[in-house]
Amino acid sequence: MLAEFGYGILLVGFLxxxxxxxxxxxxxxxxxxxxxxxxxxxxxxxxxxxxxSAVSLIYLLVNNHFxxxxxxxxxxxxxxxxxxxxxxxxxxxxxxxxxxxxxxxxTSAVTIRKxxxxxxxxxxxxxxxxxxxxxxxxxxxxxxNPFTRFWVVGGNVEPHMFAPAGxxxxxxxxxxxxxxxxxxxxxxxxxxxxxxxxxxxxxxxxFAIAALITGRTDDRWIRLTRRWSLWAWLFLSFGLVLGxxxxxxxxxxxxxxxxxxxxxxxxMPWLTGTAFLHSVMIQEKRGLLKHWNMILVILTYALVVFxxxxxxxxxxxxxxxxxxxxxxxxxxxxxxxxxxxxxxxLIWRWPLLQGETxxxxxxxxxxxxxxxxxxxxxxxVVCFWGVVSPLAxxxxxNQKVTLGPxxxxxxxxxxxxxxxxxxxxxPLSAWGHSTVTTLGRAMWKSALAAVVLTIVLFFTYTQNxxxxxxxxxxxxxxxxxxxxxxxxxxxxxxxxxxxxxVALSRxxxxxxxxxxxxxxxxxxxxxxxxxxxIEIFQTExxxxxxxxxxxxxxxxxxxxxxxxxxxxxxxxxxxTRAVVDxxxxxxxxxxxxxxxDYYFDSQQNMTIPGQRSTLKDDLYVLLVDWEDVxxxxxxxxxxxxxxxxxxxxxxxxxxxxxxxxxxxxxDPAEEPARSGASRNVRxxxxxx
Amino acid sequence: xKRFLYILAFLFLLGGLFTTNALAxxxxxxxxxxxxxxxxxxxxxxxxxxxxxxxxxxxxxWRELIRTMLAEGKTEAEITQYFVDxxxxxxxxxxxxEGGFLLIYLLPPAVILIxxxxxxxxxxxxxxxxxxVPAQSAAQVQKDDYVSRFEEELKKQK
Numbered sequence: 001m002l003a004e005f006g007y008g009i010l011l012v013g014f015l016x017x018x019x020x021x022x023x024x025x026x027x028x029x030x031x032x033x034x035x036x037x038x039x040x041x042x043x044x045x046x047x048x049x050x051x052x053s054a055v056s057l058i059y060l061l062v063n064n065h066f067x068x069x070x071x072x073x074x075x076x077x078x079x080x081x082x083x084x085x086x087x088x089x090x091x092x093x094x095x096x097x098x099x100x101x102x103x104x105x106x107t108s109a110v111t112i113r114k115x116x117x118x119x120x121x122x123x124x125x126x127x128x129x130x131x132x133x134x135x136x137x138x139x140x141x142x143x144x145n146p147f148t149r150f151w152v153v154g155g156n157v158e159p160h161m162f163a164p165a166g167x168x169x170x171x172x173x174x175x176x177x178x179x180x181x182x183x184x185x186x187x188x189x190x191x192x193x194x195x196x197x198x199x200x201x202x203x204x205x206x207f208a209i210a211a212l213i214t215g216r217t218d219d220r221w222i223r224l225t226r227r228w229s230l231w232a233w234l235f236l237s238f239g240l241v242l243g244x245x246x247x248x249x250x251x252x253x254x255x256x257x258x259x260x261x262x263x264x265x266x267x268m269p270w271l272t273g274t275a276f277l278h279s280v281m282i283q284e285k286r287g288l289l290k291h292w293n294m295i296l297v298i299l300t301y302a303l304v305v306f307x308x309x310x311x312x313x314x315x316x317x318x319x320x321x322x323x324x325x326x327x328x329x330x331x332x333x334x335x336x337x338x339x340x341x342x343x344x345x346l347i348w349r350w351p352l353l354q355g356e357t358x359x360x361x362x363x364x365x366x367x368x369x370x371x372x373x374x375x376x377x378x379x380x381v382v383c384f385w386g387v388v389s390p391l392a393x394x395x396x397x398n399q400k401v402t403l404g405p406x407x408x409x410x411x412x413x414x415x416x417x418x419x420x421x422x423x424x425x426x427p428l429s430a431w432g433h434s435t436v437t438t439l440g441r442a443m444w445k446s447a448l449a450a451v452v453l454t455i456v457l458f459f460t461y462t463q464n465x466x467x468x469x470x471x472x473x474x475x476x477x478x479x480x481x482x483x484x485x486x487x488x489x490x491x492x493x494x495x496x497x498x499x500x501x502v503a504l505s506r507x508x509x510x511x512x513x514x515x516x517x518x519x520x521x522x523x524x525x526x527x528x529x530x531x532x533x534i535e536i537f538q539t540e541x542x543x544x545x546x547x548x549x550x551x552x553x554x555x556x557x558x559x560x561x562x563x564x565x566x567x568x569x570x571x572x573x574x575x576t577r578a579v580v581d582x583x584x585x586x587x588x589x590x591x592x593x594x595x596x597d598y599y600f601d602s603q604q605n606m607t608i609p610g611q612r613s614t615l616k617d618d619l620y621v622l623l624v625d626w627e628d629v630x631x632x633x634x635x636x637x638x639x640x641x642x643x644x645x646x647x648x649x650x651x652x653x654x655x656x657x658x659x660x661x662x663x664x665x666x667d668p669a670e671e672p673a674r675s676g677a678s679r680n681v682r683x684x685x686x687x688x
Numbered sequence: 689x690k691r692f693l694y695i696l697a698f699l700f701l702l703g704g705l706f707t708t709n710a711l712a713x714x715x716x717x718x719x720x721x722x723x724x725x726x727x728x729x730x731x732x733x734x735x736x737x738x739x740x741x742x743x744x745x746x747x748x749x750w751r752e753l754i755r756t757m758l759a760e761g762k763t764e765a766e767i768t769q770y771f772v773d774x775x776x777x778x779x780x781x782x783x784x785x786e787g788g789f790l791l792i793y794l795l796p797p798a799v800i801l802i803x804x805x806x807x808x809x810x811x812x813x814x815x816x817x818x819x820x821v822p823a824q825s826a827a828q829v830q831k832d833d834y835v836s837r838f839e840e841e842l843k844k845q846k
Contacts, residue, residue: 253741260736288814316735359814367811374807378800385799389792397788402730404738404781411796542719605743635719637741 003068006056007147007161010097013049013104014137016042021130024123036123040111043126046133047104054101057094057146061087067171069159070094070146076177076601078572083178086188090178092312093146095191099308100136102199107133110203118224124210125203132202135334143326177572177601186246190239194266197236198304201269203228204276205301208294212345217290217352222280230662233277236270237658241651252607252622254540254639256647259408261316261387265307268383272300275376282366285431287356289366291346292373294353298342306335310387363434368426375419382411409535413466420473420528423521424480446479462537470532474525481518481525508660516661523657526650533617533643542624542637554640556619557583561591563623563631574598578623578634582612594623594636617642717758722751725764729771729779738781 020042027035057070061084066072074087074094089095107129115122140146148159151167163169181187204225211221243263244256257263276296282289309331310316346353359366386403393401428434428442454472462468489504496503508515541553545560552558558580565576577595581588592610599606610621618641626634726740731750734742739750750771757767771779783789 252743253738258736262736355814359811362811362815367815370807370811374803377803378796381799381803382796385792385796389795393783393792399776400732400778401783401789401792402736402778402781403783403792404730404736407782407792540720540723542723544719607743637719 002056002060003065003147003149004162006053006060007141007145009049009056010053010137010147011141013046013053014134014141016049017046017130017133017137020046020126021134024126024130028123036126039126039130040122043104043107043111043130047101047108050097050101050104050137054088054097057097058085058088060147061085064175065171066173066175067149067169068146069148069150072150072172072175074176074178076175076572078570078601079177079183083183083188087178089191089195090182091146093140093144093148095195096136096140096144096312097146098192099195099199100133100140102195103129103133103136103202106199106203110206118220120214120216121207121210121221121224124213125206128206128209129202132206135330139327139330143330174601177599180573180597180599180602180604180606181250183606184246184250186242186249190242190246193235193242194239197232197234197239197266197273198269198308200228200232200235201273201297201300201304204232204297208297209342209345212294212342212349215349215352217349219280219283219287222283222293226280227662227664229273229277229280230658233270233273234655234658234662236266236273238655240266240270241654244651245648248644250606250608252609254538254609254620254622254637254641255534256644259386259403259405262311264383264387265310268380269300269303269307271376271380271383272296272303275373276300278369279373282369286359286366288359289370290353290355291350294346296373298339298346302335302338302342305331305338309335316387316391361433361435363429363436363439365426365429365431365434368422368429372419372422372426375415375422378415379412382408382415386411416528417469417473420470420477420525423524424473424476427480427484427518427521443476443480446476446483449479450475464536467532467536470528470536474528474532477521477525481521484518485515512663513661516657516659519657519660520654523650523653526646526653528650530644530647530650533646534641537642538639540637540639542635544625544633544635546633551636551638553638554617555585556638556640557586558592558619558621558636558638559583560634560636563626563634565631572600574600576623576626578610578626578636580610580621580636582619582621592619592621594621596623613645615643615645618644715759717755721758722755725754725758725767726751728781729768730781732775732778 020039023035023039023042026032027037027039060068060071061075062081064071064075064077070091070093074091075084079087087094089098107126110125110129111122145161148161150157150170150172151160151163152170153160153164153167157170158164158167160167204221207221207225211217240263243266247253247258248256251258276293279289279293279296283293309328312327312331361367386408390401390403393399424446425439425443428439430438450472453475454468457471458468485504488507489500492498492507493500493503496506498506539554541551543551545551547560547562550557550559559582561579561581563576563578565574567574575595575597577593580592580594582590582592589612592612594610595608597606597608598604607622612619618639620639620641622637622639624635624637723740727738729739729750730737731739731742731744731747734744734747737747739747754767757770762770768780777783777789783792785793
């Protein structure tokens with residue numbers, strides 16, 4: 001009964017969205033404000049409808065309704081209730097409903113804003129959101145229905161939404177259970193964060209398309225969506241960081257990022273989103289790059305859908321699986337249609353998107369931001385090609401290839417290094433005009449200090465030239481950014497006669513985006529220290545040990561003490577846990593307990609490392625194998641990951657930086673618009 | 689005496705057995721030697737997981753095969769080639785830089801180069817001094833158009 005209700009209400013939500021789309025288009029064509037208002041109210045109704053459908057699904061999940069195919073696939077009786085709730089996004093059908101539900105929520109949030117100043121955007125924003133929602137809801141309603149149930153038809157169990165003639169309902173005694181890898185707290189939050197990021201980017205795209213259609217191509221659409229873009233970036237970044245931490249804690253290979261196509265699918269919209277965050281500033285400040293901003297927001301939207309397609313269509317396992325997937329071709333068609341229609345609109349409005357001022361200098365901040373955009377796009381090209389070329393190879397030559405980390409690392413390392421260098425230079429350049437002399441004068445002290453620091457590191461820490469280049473860039477960016485804080489706060493302190501810290505906090509509070517950006521730059525450098533540490537200096541060893549025997553690595557000694565294995569029937573898990581004693585240069589540091597959890601329902605192992613973390617390094621011990629009965633011998637793999645904790649510290653600061661920049665104060669939409677060509681070019685970089 | 693000889697022969701055989709075993713053990717490649725090769729290989733089933741860390745039974749057997757081949761004195765190149773011959777180029781972390789595979793390596797730098805050229809040509813174009821800007825820009829015209837439409841809309845709503 002509840003399954004029928006959930007599906008029925010989903011269908012009503014779908015139909016109301018279709019109505020809203022038609023009403024919005026009719027309202028524009030017929031110049032009927034009443035129809036547009038009716039379409040707006042329709043969109044407001046979709047969110048509660050989908051919420052009811054979602055609550056129905058959650059009820060079925062929590063109460064072990066294994067007659068529902070989706071419930072059977074992703075839950076089992078032994079799972080705790082919170083995991084049963086989060087299993088909503090643990091499988092294909094549920095995650096598509098989750099996507100649609102989030103979009104309905106965001107669409108409601110957008111449609112209830114005050115529209116007086118921007119009323120002509122409204123119908124087109126509804127149209128774009130409704131089309132996106134219809135696409136996702138359509139897939140849920142017609143192809144990936146989470147309410148489908150099992151029926152016994154002629155002795156066979158078949159999944160159908162409604163009872164076939166003469167069929168009886170079939171409920172399995174227990175379900176498959178959620179993939180154990182997805183039961184980690186990081187993985188419980190990681191997908192919703194990524195989806196929040198993905199879905200938030202629909203809103204800037206909708207406004208951009210509305211701006212193109214209405215011909216209102218000033219920077220109003222950018223101001224209206226600035227906060228959406230920042231929050232989208234926040235969620236996507238948070239999702240990526242959580243994914244990295246999850247991989248480090250659960251996947252048991254001693255790393256945080258494997259250049260896996262699924263990771264790259266989420267990373268690609270982040271790249272265009274980051275480029276967009278920088279380039280919109282050029283349009284806001286200087287009235288330039290209007291075409292480029294449109295291209296970026298269109299690309300980001302397309303990559304959001306493409307990313308969902310990559311992870312949901314089965315195309316990554318095989319192009320043939322994609323062809324057989326009921327939703328794969330629809331996704332591909334939708335991405336293609338989006339790109340074609342958006343490009344056609346862009347070409348139509350191209351003449352209206354001319355820059356309002358000239359670019360004065362190749363070293364101005366806008367020119368450096370453009371270079372930054374080029375570098376982000378270059379990383380995107382590598383990532384996109386890295387994901388697509390194995391598929392193309394399989395499709396055209398029937399030969400599968402693997403593109404693993406070496407391909408990406410070699411291609412992107414110089415691009416990331418160049419981006420780091422730009423992070424050091426761009427904050428010192430001025431909007432409008434800068435010269436080598438002005439830049440040199442502003443940065444020579446920081447550059448000199450970074451060189452000295454690098455020389456010290458050469459003699460005391462490493463002679464690896466790649467690490468030294470990386471650490472020089474880290475030092476340069478950190479020093480330049482801190483100098484910017486210092487210089488501006490001192491100037492305010494002198495001018496206002498304030499205490500230094502008061503001056504600093506007021507300065508930062510007055511320009512959240514600028515100083516939030518600087519915090520993000522600092523956090524990126526801390527993350528770069530962690531990445532350089534693990535990528536360049538990671539060491540590992542593996543060996544089979546008898547009780548009392550030891551492995552040594554980088555001054556650490558890991559001695560095997562004991563191993564125990566026991567089932568927990570209630571949790572449906574068999575735990576095998578080893579205890580090892582850890583010494584550093586002969587001093588006892590404590591014990592670690594690497595373990596392997598075997599999940600009965602899904603017949604899958606989860607490898608949980610024993611970790612000892614310091615700012616200097618991580619000792620990361622994995623239990624690989626053991627003698628079944630006697631437990632007298634076990635095989636361990638140990639990694640020493642230098643500096644890796646700076647990656648997590650940097651990640652935390654990164655989130656603080658984004659929150660600082662995105663925290664609601666004055667609505668950017670209420671700020672006065674830039675006055676276009678008549679505005680004088682501001683020379684001082686600190687003037688923004 | 690005969691009994692002593694039997695015991696001696698038994699001990700000799702036993703000693704030989706232990707010696708052979710010890711020799712075999714000292715010649716058995718270590719996990720680290722196996723992993724040094726395994727980390728550059730991917731099995732066809734476990735997507736995106738390098739062989740050295742893949743927990744499946746199939747990958748465990750592959751690692752043991754590498755160990756056996758190392759013990760037989762095969763080089764890393766020979767072992768890698770064996771897996772390529774058996775399962776295709778997909779077992780490599782990267783396809784070989786030859787033939788049609790070259791496209792995989794050449795396309796990204798080519799596209800990036802085109803991007804660099806477009807950017808620098810645009811920058812050069814934009815930084816060129818231009819003739820005086822007309823009094824009313826296209827954007828201003830557009831804005832006025834918008835304002836008039838907006839006012840019309842407001843009138844309709846009243």
